Amino acid sequence: MAAQTSLNTLIEAIAGAVVDAQDRIEQHQMSHLSDFFDEDNRPKSVVIRMPSLHPKAGEDDEDLYRAPILPLVSTNVLRIKDVEITFDADIGPIVEGNPPSDDDPHEPGWKGKSAAARPHLRVDPAAGGNDRRGGSVHVKLRVEGSEPTDGAARLMNHLSQTQGVFKTFTPDD
Secondary structure (H helix, E strand, O other): OOOEEEHHHHHHHHHHHHHHHHHHHHHHHHHHHHEEEEOOOEEEEEEEEEOOOOOOOOOOOOOEEEOOOHHHHHOOOOOEEEEEEEOOOOEEEEEEOOOOOOOOOEEEEOOOOOOOOEEEEEEEEEOOHHHHOOOOEEEEEEEEEEOHHHHHHHHHHHHHOEEEEEEEEOOOO
């Protein structure tokens, strides 16, 4: 069991990987948001020609209708719903006293037993359990769509309110 690590460290590393994965999802979504704004941070919009509904409009009059693109398209807001990780490992000795050298020396931000006072279980994740397949790990990650954040919803609502007719004209004038 030469490659032993503490079970605490292994679980913290797995949890950190999940948090990092969610962070990468959010960063990707943020970078995609910039696609809906021009270089001066104005919302990109589409102009649509429609038959005029103005009461004084002639039969051939048209309205130019401007609509920002962001509220028109669906936004894919994803978040990690759950993670299931299974792995095989050989259990090593329980170590009392000081935490193993591969543990993070930082104390948590809440009160409780210090890391030095807790016993630590050592595991060998490379051992692969009884079938000795070399530490097989099985990860199942499920994501789900979620509602846009409050700020994003307010932005899209405001952009939706700015859309509308900005000019009525007669074609061929």
